[in-house]
Amino acid sequence: MVYNLAVVTTWFGILGLSWGLLEPIPFPVDIQNCYDYRSYNQTPSPDAAMQIQIMCYRNYQYEQMAAGNVWTGNNLTDEGVSYINSLFRRLLIEADEAEKYHRNVGRQRRQTTPRRFRQEVRSTGGFDPFARCIQRLQNETVEPPSAGRNTYQTFAAFHSGTTLSRAHGGPAFLPWHRIYLLLLETECNTPIPYWDSGLDHDMTDPTMSVLWGPQFFGNGDGDVMNGPFSDVRTILGTPIIRNYGTGNNALFTKEGLRAVLSRRRYADISEPQTSGSIYSLEGHHNGPHVWVGGHLSGLNTAPWDPVFYMHHAYCDAVWARFREQQVENGIDPENDYPRRPRRGHRPNDVINFGPYFEQVTNLEAMANRFANLVTYEPFPVCENNCNNSPHLYCDQRERVCISRSRAEALQAFGPLALGVARGQSFSIQSRTINRAMARGPLPIGQQFGRSPFTDVRNRPDNLEIAPAANQIRKASTQVRSRASRRRVRRDVSQDASFQDSHLQSVSTMERSFTNTFILDGTVDLKRWAYIPVRVFYSRSHNPQGIDPTLSGALDQANDTCQTTHSGASKVFVASNGLDYYGTYQEFAIIDNRQPVYSTTTAIGIKNPEYGEGKVLFTAHDSCGRPCRPLCLTSVGGHRKYKGCSGAFKITTSSPQMYSLTYKDALTDNLEILNVIESPADSSVPQIAFVCDNVNRWPWEY
Template identity: 65%
Template sequence: MIIQRAFFEKFSNKYQLDRTNKIRIRNKKSVEPATAGRNTYQTMAVFHTGETLRYAHGGPAFAPWHRIYLLLLETACRAPIPYWDSGLDHDMTDPTMSILWSNQFFGNGDGEVMNGPFRDMRTILGTPVIRNYGTGDSALFTKEGLRAVLSQRNYADIAEPLFGDAFMNSLEGHHNGPHVWVGGHISALNSAPWDPVFYMHHAYVDAVWERFREQQVTNGINPETDYPRTPPPPEGHAANDRIDFRPYINPITNIFAMRNLIANLVRYEPFPTCENTCNSSPHLSCDRARRICVSRERPVAQGNIVSASSSSSSVAMGASRGSAFRVESRSQARAEARGPLPVGQKFRSSPVQDPRNGADTIGTGPAAAQIRQASVQVRASATSQSQSSTQTRVRRDVFQNTTAHGSHQSVSSLERSFTNTFVLDGVVDLKRWVYVPVRIVYTRSPNVQGVDPTLLGNAELANDVCQTAHSGASKVFVASNGLNYYGNYKEFAIIDERQPVSITTTAVGIKNPEFGEGEVLFTSYDSCGRPCRPLCLTSVNGQQKYKACSGAFKISSAAPTMYRNSYKEAIAANLLEELNMVDSGSDASSPPVTFVCGNSNTWPWSY
């Protein structure tokens, strides 16, 4: 199914009522247990709080993360989210007079939302949605900002973190503007999705990103693989870091969310221009002098407009913030009486300021404890539901009878999965990869309780238990990371924890030296996250022996080669060497690197 996201101001009142009702319905239903006290819409909003914000903002994961987030809400509402092009309001004489801030569309923008389709919505703190439009130091999404973003070629040019003059090209930077300008709940990171305007604004941001991707294709750039890798992105923003909305969808990587198969789920109506008669919207007009479309003003009762020089007056809601009007509304007064909103950090200012804005008379304060609690609860619920959906056989072992570990439950490393991207220097080409056999020697812990003795010196970690499948099988992970090329590869080997020593072999991909010599670092760790010690095959007095090493190699095509052209060949060559261990006099098939995994307190790279 393809989702058609239309321009919000185009359609009739019936269409808008249908779309907003879909959101209101989520406000009356719940996907969590009744004890949680949250409706479906609030649950969706909680995903944009707490620790997750570090992975959703401030780096290249911003656009793909929010793309998946929009699809999640559309799935819950079973309806497309229309996009709000706030630049059409910015180009008005007074953006706060836009028809969008009327009973017909978003409802009032001054203080508590008391009219419009979202007047009955409540936040997880039990308050109405609060706005404070036309305040702060940032402009809406301007045409100047749109041109700056679309003038760039690579995703790294528009993705955070950007500083100085480069910040003008930041997609996330210009996205910040409407958050700050609308004010109230939407101006803070933790509470922004409490206001449904959030999703319509982000639908436009996603539309801008999609137009940027279309330009990349025209310029010969593959938007699926054009993900920033240097300098290293912030935590959570690397290509293979995960976007996690469990239990509603399975986790996916940031780079996966860049794929066309995700982008092709959505189609956007063109941006309104005078050339396309402003998308035939009755709520827009073409400013022929500037050749741009602008929003029409909402109708205002005569008694609701008071000159700045007149005595103060009061209206129920919908007061303008333009320079010619100074009207105090009861909705604004009620919001200000609540004091600063307890929602935490506000969005960073946008690259473009609007001198017409007023001061933020509501403000924000430290985040309420309920916000953090809700964030933890939703993610804990997701983890427990994910675990309960997977049935595993559990053996009775010694630590199940101990007080410290009797109730410990964890997800086995065998149940975790990952996918290699086969991206090398920005190109996906299997011919650019060759495979190196790697031997794993796993030694069982001498501690009969199965507790890692290296953790006992730390009081906080003394009760930690390694995650296992309770079957004896476990994984040891091996990775290759290019030192002079951009590419990484990860593989695992299955070992038997029940044996005193378990030896097995796997293979990892590295750069094919036919495409230039490569330098690579091999690393390994077990399913508890403990690093394994590398041993490299070297010649000592004419004999091949393994010695402790750093795990760094220079790969060339000179004989004897340490790699094979396929994973199968790499594994088969080592298997043959093991089967003929007694009779074989050649070391050509011995793995060039062996990792020893155990509970030694030795620093792995001390050699």
């Protein structure tokens, strides 16, 4: 077999490609229905398309895990199961007592009154008891030493694996997390303060909030090195890592809060909603997760950062306010559950933790017996003098409460209180973020999705993300050691800095990507095979609809996606297992100075020698714009690439060798044809992508 480029031949040789038959398959009905629902009555846009693709695949993967069709690691030992059982028993006893109290007000003893009074984190006395509990749990264990986890890490493991299918992406989101918070409070015997991040959003620079200093959360840039959580360690043995003020998402906003509270029915604020809905409380909840970045931005790793619980306490507080309004409007919040939700989110589906203690259903978690366990301090507003917090003040012009900055605490706490700001007015690269970057990409896997609002003050996230490490899935010391030895990575620039000269939000040329080679819980390179993927890239037109290259110069001043001055950019291609647990991502380097550019990269899939598999291929460019998949087919006796779903079956039948070919694909107006002819050569890649930034949805069924 002869390849067109010697460098590509070397690349394939390093990978050790093996080949099997790729057969296009019908698009999974569940993903198709999700695409159709979320794109209904929406104008196609790259941001919406990316969000829909990520959310729908994630929900499908959760469904497969919950049904037992896809591998998921055991989260806890028997001792861990016993631990959560004991917490549940204590919680249910307390709920019964509280219910009796509310039914017989005045007849019960005074101490049966609900003791969980959650204050805003900056209110006097609200934060320190909770912080002390987290420190205590870091020094205790409920599992045997072989598990390699302290009690806090055991508790964090509840929010991972199969249980995520029931915790996110549907109406069970709020009741699931309500029970989760109540269990932690039961262990701590102290309320969880809520973090109203809208108080920080309204600052000129939210990264300067007093919260991101040693008195509260600790620094927000890189390794957490100060504050009460500086000694918290993840199951990977690292400090908590953050990268605040980055990404596209905004913190909670006053506009978002008003939008949620303007609705009447629980279904109006629950997923699924149309993409970017301003009424989705879960959508708004995504904002702080991504804004803080680092471990908090990952679905499987977010609870490693104690900020997780304070953030979710605020989400619960908003829900509590929403329920109060329902009562005022004559709606019973205990039974106002959406009709026909997906599996795991149905009213009688149990809230489980992977799957362990199954005593509470989603509908039961909506009951007042749990809601009445907690009372909330009112949200800080100017009318209540911002709850008399010394760390908040009333902006008299806007009439909103705003967090004080670390600069105002400098006199009390010294230079560490100031830290490093990362917002619009600052571009300092801190020592702590450099330490985090030096470890390479964060192996946290799937991140939270987009929030309805963005924040133009944010900077691109310069912490590279890798698929979830095996130890995150299996949470055992044996797997930790094994994954550490076997992981393959590229060199990572350790002095990367923010790039102000361009707007690529997904990647810059200096950033790499790491694959963990986890397939169905095993790190084994032999379980992966590799196929070539063709990429056709067409330059984006400027706002006037003209290709800038026609003028003879590359003028990026008005380009919607500016790149490096060299013209080099990336297209990312991913394979996502449909019936196996495994994700692989690679990128192709393209030259967008050319009107149309084609290249080939190689992507990992399940080796069919270890069993047949089904896979979904997706791709996007460096600005996060999805590309359209093409499948090699026969049209009128000619082999052509034609639009398809990107779903394939991998088998060992009739082994087939693919090679790299290039062909121009220009029409008179420099647009790529929907059907691209291919040479009658058996070596042509079976899958290709067209990245042309057209204003339409990138999927076909």
